[in-house]
Amino acid sequence: MNGADMLCDVLLVNDIDVCFANPGTSEMHFVAALDxxxxxxxxxxxxxxxxxxAADGYAxxxxxxxxxxxxxxxxxxxxLxxxxxxxxxxxxxxxxxxxHATYHLKHDAPLTSDIEGLARPMSHWVGRIESAAGVRTRTEEAYREAQMRRGVSTLILPADAAWGEVQPETLGPVTLPQPPAISADLLSAAGAALRSGRRAVIILAGRALRAGALETAGRIAAATGAALFSQTSDRTARGAGRVAARPVPYNVDQAVQALREFEVAICLGGHAPVGFFAYPGKPGAMLPADCEVIQLAEHEHDLAGALEALAAEIGVRGDAPFVAGRFNQREIAAPNGVLDADSISVAVARALPEDAILIDEAITSGGRLTALSPGLVPHDHVPLTGGAIGEGIPLAVGAAIACPQRKVVAMQxxxxxxxxxxxxxxxxRENLDVVTVILSNRAYAILQGEMRNVGxxxxxxxxxxxxxxxxxDLxxxxxxxxxxxEAARADTIEQFIDLFGTALTRKGPFLIEARI
Amino acid sequence: MNGADMLCDVLLVNDIDVCFANPGTSEMHFVAALDxxxxxxxxxxxxxxxxxxAADGYAxxxxxxxxxxxxxxxxxxxxLxxxxxxxxxxxxxxxxxxxHATYHLKHDAPLTSDIEGLARPMSHWVGRIESAAGVRTRTEEAYREAQMRRGVSTLILPADAAWGEVQPETLGPVTLPQPPAISADLLSAAGAALRSGRRAVIILAGRALRAGALETAGRIAAATGAALFSQTSDRTARGAGRVAARPVPYNVDQAVQALREFEVAICLGGHAPVGFFAYPGKPGAMLPADCEVIQLAEHEHDLAGALEALAAEIGVRGDAPFVAGRFNQREIAAPNGVLDADSISVAVARALPEDAILIDEAITSGGRLTALSPGLVPHDHVPLTGGAIGEGIPLAVGAAIACPQRKVVAMQxxxxxxxxxxxxxxxxRENLDVVTVILSNRAYAILQGEMRNVGxxxxxxxxxxxxxxxxxDLxxxxxxxxxxxEAARADTIEQFIDLFGTALTRKGPFLIEARI
Structure with missing residues (x-):
C-alpha cells in the first residue's frame, strides 16, 4: 500500500467517510486510493x-x-x-x-505556492506530511486537532508522500481527550451574578444552541429572570417546544438598544458580542461599557455540560420549568399582496416541514422567519457565520448529504x-433533497443600505x-x-405559495426564483 | 476630501482608470469616492x-x-x-x-482575518495603509512596486483610513526608475556561447514574446543557428510575418526530447524550464543535466533591449534576416468529419480575424491551433500561466475592456x-466583444490522462x-x-463552422457550446 491508501484508512477508521473533492494532477494517487x-x-x-x-454544512x-x-x-x-x-x-x-512532490518544490514550477501561508489564516491547525512514513501520524494529528479544537485542520500531502510505499498497520480510532473542565471560579462567579439581582443576560453560541442545552438555559432563565440571547452559530435548534434565545441584532444601534439594560453577561461558546463592522462614532462592543462579562465556556468546552453545571450551581433542577415556543404554525394566515421578503418568509414559515434544515443566506431578506420560528415545527437553522458570502448553496449540499431523510430549505x-x-x-448530481428559494432583488441590497449609512x-x-x-437580470x-x-419562477406571492408547496411534496433539488 | 478620494486620485493620476470590483460594507467610502x-x-x-x-487580462x-x-x-x-x-x-x-477600521480589529469581528497572511503568497508587494494621512504615500508605493517588479501589489485599506479627512494635494505621476541594466558579463557569456558552435537554445518568456523582441530573437537565431523556444507567458505575438518560437511542451517526456540536444541555454524572462508536475522516475528539469544555463534577463529587465544588446554583442544588425511565419490561412482546408478539439481548432484557425486576441484555457484541447498559428493573421495568444484553472472567462473580460476594437476569441x-x-x-453587462468556445467534453480530461499515467x-x-x-451534463x-x-450549441463540425462564422460578424458576447 502507499501513503495515500494509509491516509484513506486513517480517515475511515475515524469515521470520516465523506470526501468533498476537486482534485488535480498532484492528487492522482490519492484519487486512485479513494477509488x-x-x-x-x-x-x-x-x-x-x-x-x-459543503464540508462545513455536512459537519x-x-x-x-x-x-x-x-x-x-x-x-x-x-x-478559503x-x-x-x-x-x-x-x-x-x-x-x-x-x-508537488517534495523534491520538485525547488524548481518553483508554475503551480508552486506557499500552501502553509495560505492555509494558516483560515485554519486552526496546519501540518505538512513529510513522507509516506509520516502519513499515519500526521493524519491522526489533523483529525485529533479538528475534533479537540472544533476547527479546521489543513493537512498538506506532497505527491511523493502519497505515492511512497508504507507498511500496512493495524489502525484504530484516535483517542480523543475529554473536553477541558469548566473553571470552578467562573462557575461560582456566574452563579453569584445570577443570584445577585443584577440584570443579567446569558449569551449562547455554538453547541449551546442545541435543543438540550437551550432547555437547560431556559430553566436557568425562568428561575433567575436572566435574559437569553444567541449569537450567529453553526446551527440553532428552533421551533415549538424549544427554548428560543433572542438573536443579537446585526444592526449596531439595535444591538446596543437590545443589550443596554444588562449589568452582567454570561457567555458560553462565543465571546461578548461586537459590531459586525465599525461605523464612525458608533461603538464596537455591543454590551454597555460597565457590563461585567463572565466568559464561562469556550467552543472547546462541553457547553451543554457547562449549562447543567451552572443550573446545579444555583439549584435549578433538571425538571424545573422553562418557557418554550408554542406551536402556532397552522394559525399563520396565508400572505397576500406583494411578493417580497416578508411575504415569502411567512409562506415558508406556514409550510415548513417537520425537522427541516433551514439554510439561511438571505442577507437582507431574512428577519421575519426568525420572528415566526418559535411557533413552527421543530427545525434547525443553519446560517452564514463568518460573513464571507457565497456559502448558502454549498451548505445545503453538505446538510443534505449529512441528513438524507430531512428536507433542506435554503433561503438564498x-x-x-x-x-x-x-x-x-x-x-x-447527488439528487439532494433541497428546495432553494432565490430572493432575487437584483442588487447587493445590503450595500445599498450601507451606502445610505455613509450619507x-x-x-x-x-x-x-x-x-x-x-x-x-440574472x-x-x-x-x-x-x-x-429543476426550477420555476414566482412573480406573485400566490405563485410562490403554489411552487413552494409543490417543491415540498417531491424529492430532489428544486429552485424557485422569487422576483421580489 | 477623505482618504478614499485621495486613493482614487493617486490611481487616476497614474493612469489607472479601470477598477474591477466586488465591494462590501468596509469599502463603502471607497465606493462613494469612486462614484x-x-x-x-x-x-x-x-x-x-x-x-x-479580469484585472490580469486587462493589464x-x-x-x-x-x-x-x-x-x-x-x-x-x-x-487569490x-x-x-x-x-x-x-x-x-x-x-x-x-x-475593518483600525480600532475595530481588536474585537475579532466575524469578518476579521489575517489579510496580509492571505495576500503574501500571491503578491509581490503587500502594504497596509495606517491612516488617512498615509494613503497617498502607500498607494504610490503600491503602484511603483507593481510597475517596477512587474507584479501584484496588494494594498490594504482600513475603513477609517478611507473615511478619514485628508488635505488636498497637487499630485503627479509617480516617477518610475529605469529597468535594471543587463549584466555585461552575462551578455558577453551569452555572445560567446552563441559564437562557440555549441548547440544553443534561446528560451523566451514574458515581454520577450512581443512582436519586436521576437523579431530580434529571430535575427539572432538566423545568424547563429540557435533554436528559439517559448515558455507560457502573459501574451505571445503570433501569426504571419512574426517569428515563431516553439513552445516548450507541457508533457515531460516530450519536453525532455525537444530539448535534449542543447549544450547551452540562454534564458530571457523565465528561468530554465521545469516540469509542471513531478512524476516518479522522471526529471524535474527539462534541459539536459550538463546543459549550461545563462540567465540573461529577468522579467524586471527590458527584455526587448536585452535581445538587441545580445544581437549587437554578436554583430547581428537590425536589418539582418529572420524567419517569419508565412501567411497561409486561406489555404487551410475546411475541417469535416467529427466535431473534436482538432477540427474545432482548424475551424477557428481558418476564420480567425486580424488582430484577434486568442484567450486559451482549452487545457487538453489546445494543441492544433498553436501549430497552425504561424500561418494565420497576426494575433495575440493569451494563455493560462500559473495552472490555476478558471481564468479563461475573466481573462476575456479584461482583454476585451483593454482592447475594445479587437475581437476576443476564448477557447475554454x-x-x-x-x-x-x-x-x-x-x-x-459590459457588452464585450467576446466569442467563447466551450470545448465541452464533460470531463476533467487532463486528469483522466494523469490517472492513466499513474497506472x-x-x-x-x-x-x-x-x-x-x-x-x-452541463x-x-x-x-x-x-x-x-447569447449562446448556441454545435454537435457537428458543420454547425460549429456556421456558428463561429456568424459569431464573428456580430459585436458583443456570444458563446458556442461545442459538444466534443
Missing part, C-alpha cells in the same frame, strides 16, 4: 468554494467531520472564504491539500448565491454599477436548469 | 475570481495596471487563484482590499470554465465521480443565457 475504498463517498464540487462550504449537521480534497495552493485558495465561515462556525474538518439571496452557483450542479443617497453611475445586479431558472436542477 | 470619479471605469464581477482574472493587453476592489480577507481569498496566475504572468496590478475547456462562469454576466486504467465509481462532469447554452449571453 479503492468504495466505503468513502466522494462528492465532486465544480469549484472549491462548493467543496469547503454542522452530521456532528462529525468530512474530509476535503483540494489541489495545491490555488485549489485551497478558492476554498468558506473555510473562513467554517472557522467562525467552529466546524471540525480535515482538508487534504495536495502539493441572489448576490451571494452567484458566488458558488456551481453547487447547484452537485445538488443535481450617499443619490447613487451615480459607478455606485450603481457596483451595487446593482441588473442589466442584464435568469436563475435558466442557470439552474443548465446545471440540471 | 465621484466618473473617469474611473468600475466593472463589477459577481465573484472575485472574475475580478482578479496583459493594455500594458498598464488596473485596480481591483476586494472586500476584506474572504473577498481577497476568492480572488487568479492572482496566482497574474503573479506567474508577471502582470502589474494594484489590489485594493478593504479592512468546460471543467475550468465552470470555476468562474460568473464572468459571462460581466461580458453581457489506473479501469476507473471505479469514486474516480469516475471525481473526474467525469456528466450526470447531469447545458452551457442555458447557463450563458441565464447570465444574459
Amino acid at each position: 479503492r475504498k468504495p466505503q468513502m463517498r466522494c462528492v465532486l464540487g465544480l469549484a472549491e468554494g462548493v467543496v469547503t462550504g 454542522r449537521m452530521a456532528d462529525k467531520p468530512a474530509a476535503t480534497l483540494l489541489h495545491t495552493g490555488p485549489g485551497l485558495a478558492n476554498g 472564504a468558506n473555510l473562513h465561515n467554517a472557522r467562525r462556525a467552529r466546524t471540525p474538518m480535515v482538508n487534504v491539500v495536495g502539493d 439571496a441572489d448576490g451571494s448565491g452567484m458566488y458558488t452557483v456551481q453547487g447547484l450542479w452537485t445538488q443535481a 450617499v443617497n443619490n447613487f451615480g453611475r459607478n455606485a450603481r454599477r457596483m451595487l446593482d445586479l441588473d442589466s442584464p 435568469d436563475w431558472c435558466l442557470i439552474a436548469r443548465g446545471m440540471g436542477v | 465621484r470619479k466618473p473617469q474611473m471605469r468600475c466593472v463589477l464581477g459577481l465573484a472575485e475570481g472574475v475580478v482578479t482574472g 496583459r493587453m493594455a500594458d498598464k495596471p488596473a485596480a481591483t476592489l476586494l472586500h476584506t480577507g474572504p473577498g481577497l481569498a476568492n480572488g 487563484a487568479n492572482l496566482h496566475n497574474a503573479r506567474r504572468a508577471r502582470t502589474p496590478m494594484v489590489n485594493v482590499v478593504g479592512d 475547456a468546460d471543467g475550468s470554465g465552470m470555476y468562474t462562469v460568473q464572468g459571462l454576466w460581466t461580458q453581457a 489506473v486504467n479501469n476507473f471505479g465509481r469514486n474516480a469516475r465521480r471525481m473526474l467525469d462532469l456528466d450526470s447531469p 447545458d452551457w447554452c442555458l447557463i450563458a443565457r441565464g447570465m444574459g449571453v
Whole structure:
C-alpha cells in the first residue's frame, strides 16, 4: 500500500467517510486510493468554494467531520472564504491539500505556492506530511486537532508522500481527550451574578444552541429572570417546544438598544458580542461599557455540560420549568399582496416541514422567519457565520448529504448565491433533497443600505454599477436548469405559495426564483 | 476630501482608470469616492475570481495596471487563484482590499482575518495603509512596486483610513526608475556561447514574446543557428510575418526530447524550464543535466533591449534576416468529419480575424491551433500561466475592456470554465466583444490522462465521480443565457463552422457550446 491508501484508512477508521473533492494532477494517487475504498463517498464540487462550504454544512449537521480534497495552493485558495465561515462556525474538518512532490518544490514550477501561508489564516491547525512514513501520524494529528479544537485542520500531502510505499498497520480510532473542565471560579462567579439581582443576560453560541442545552438555559432563565440571547452559530435548534434565545441584532444601534439594560453577561461558546463592522462614532462592543462579562465556556468546552453545571450551581433542577415556543404554525394566515421578503418568509414559515434544515443566506431578506420560528415545527437553522458570502448553496449540499431523510430549505439571496452557483450542479448530481428559494432583488441590497449609512443617497453611475445586479437580470431558472436542477419562477406571492408547496411534496433539488 | 478620494486620485493620476470590483460594507467610502470619479471605469464581477482574472487580462493587453476592489480577507481569498496566475504572468496590478477600521480589529469581528497572511503568497508587494494621512504615500508605493517588479501589489485599506479627512494635494505621476541594466558579463557569456558552435537554445518568456523582441530573437537565431523556444507567458505575438518560437511542451517526456540536444541555454524572462508536475522516475528539469544555463534577463529587465544588446554583442544588425511565419490561412482546408478539439481548432484557425486576441484555457484541447498559428493573421495568444484553472472567462473580460476594437476569441475547456462562469454576466453587462468556445467534453480530461499515467486504467465509481462532469451534463447554452449571453450549441463540425462564422460578424458576447 502507499501513503495515500494509509491516509484513506486513517480517515475511515475515524469515521470520516465523506470526501468533498476537486482534485488535480498532484492528487492522482490519492484519487486512485479513494477509488479503492468504495466505503468513502466522494462528492465532486465544480469549484472549491462548493467543496469547503459543503464540508462545513455536512459537519454542522452530521456532528462529525468530512474530509476535503483540494489541489495545491490555488485549489485551497478558492476554498478559503468558506473555510473562513467554517472557522467562525467552529466546524471540525480535515482538508487534504495536495502539493508537488517534495523534491520538485525547488524548481518553483508554475503551480508552486506557499500552501502553509495560505492555509494558516483560515485554519486552526496546519501540518505538512513529510513522507509516506509520516502519513499515519500526521493524519491522526489533523483529525485529533479538528475534533479537540472544533476547527479546521489543513493537512498538506506532497505527491511523493502519497505515492511512497508504507507498511500496512493495524489502525484504530484516535483517542480523543475529554473536553477541558469548566473553571470552578467562573462557575461560582456566574452563579453569584445570577443570584445577585443584577440584570443579567446569558449569551449562547455554538453547541449551546442545541435543543438540550437551550432547555437547560431556559430553566436557568425562568428561575433567575436572566435574559437569553444567541449569537450567529453553526446551527440553532428552533421551533415549538424549544427554548428560543433572542438573536443579537446585526444592526449596531439595535444591538446596543437590545443589550443596554444588562449589568452582567454570561457567555458560553462565543465571546461578548461586537459590531459586525465599525461605523464612525458608533461603538464596537455591543454590551454597555460597565457590563461585567463572565466568559464561562469556550467552543472547546462541553457547553451543554457547562449549562447543567451552572443550573446545579444555583439549584435549578433538571425538571424545573422553562418557557418554550408554542406551536402556532397552522394559525399563520396565508400572505397576500406583494411578493417580497416578508411575504415569502411567512409562506415558508406556514409550510415548513417537520425537522427541516433551514439554510439561511438571505442577507437582507431574512428577519421575519426568525420572528415566526418559535411557533413552527421543530427545525434547525443553519446560517452564514463568518460573513464571507457565497456559502448558502454549498451548505445545503453538505446538510443534505449529512441528513438524507430531512428536507433542506435554503433561503438564498441572489448576490451571494452567484458566488458558488456551481453547487447547484452537485445538488443535481447527488439528487439532494433541497428546495432553494432565490430572493432575487437584483442588487447587493445590503450595500445599498450601507451606502445610505455613509450619507450617499443619490447613487451615480459607478455606485450603481457596483451595487446593482441588473442589466442584464440574472435568469436563475435558466442557470439552474443548465446545471440540471429543476426550477420555476414566482412573480406573485400566490405563485410562490403554489411552487413552494409543490417543491415540498417531491424529492430532489428544486429552485424557485422569487422576483421580489 | 477623505482618504478614499485621495486613493482614487493617486490611481487616476497614474493612469489607472479601470477598477474591477466586488465591494462590501468596509469599502463603502471607497465606493462613494469612486462614484465621484466618473473617469474611473468600475466593472463589477459577481465573484472575485472574475475580478482578479479580469484585472490580469486587462493589464496583459493594455500594458498598464488596473485596480481591483476586494472586500476584506474572504473577498481577497476568492480572488487569490487568479492572482496566482497574474503573479506567474508577471502582470502589474494594484489590489485594493478593504479592512475593518483600525480600532475595530481588536474585537475579532466575524469578518476579521489575517489579510496580509492571505495576500503574501500571491503578491509581490503587500502594504497596509495606517491612516488617512498615509494613503497617498502607500498607494504610490503600491503602484511603483507593481510597475517596477512587474507584479501584484496588494494594498490594504482600513475603513477609517478611507473615511478619514485628508488635505488636498497637487499630485503627479509617480516617477518610475529605469529597468535594471543587463549584466555585461552575462551578455558577453551569452555572445560567446552563441559564437562557440555549441548547440544553443534561446528560451523566451514574458515581454520577450512581443512582436519586436521576437523579431530580434529571430535575427539572432538566423545568424547563429540557435533554436528559439517559448515558455507560457502573459501574451505571445503570433501569426504571419512574426517569428515563431516553439513552445516548450507541457508533457515531460516530450519536453525532455525537444530539448535534449542543447549544450547551452540562454534564458530571457523565465528561468530554465521545469516540469509542471513531478512524476516518479522522471526529471524535474527539462534541459539536459550538463546543459549550461545563462540567465540573461529577468522579467524586471527590458527584455526587448536585452535581445538587441545580445544581437549587437554578436554583430547581428537590425536589418539582418529572420524567419517569419508565412501567411497561409486561406489555404487551410475546411475541417469535416467529427466535431473534436482538432477540427474545432482548424475551424477557428481558418476564420480567425486580424488582430484577434486568442484567450486559451482549452487545457487538453489546445494543441492544433498553436501549430497552425504561424500561418494565420497576426494575433495575440493569451494563455493560462500559473495552472490555476478558471481564468479563461475573466481573462476575456479584461482583454476585451483593454482592447475594445479587437475581437476576443476564448477557447475554454468546460471543467475550468465552470470555476468562474460568473464572468459571462460581466461580458453581457459590459457588452464585450467576446466569442467563447466551450470545448465541452464533460470531463476533467487532463486528469483522466494523469490517472492513466499513474497506472489506473479501469476507473471505479469514486474516480469516475471525481473526474467525469456528466450526470447531469452541463447545458452551457442555458447557463450563458441565464447570465444574459447569447449562446448556441454545435454537435457537428458543420454547425460549429456556421456558428463561429456568424459569431464573428456580430459585436458583443456570444458563446458556442461545442459538444466534443
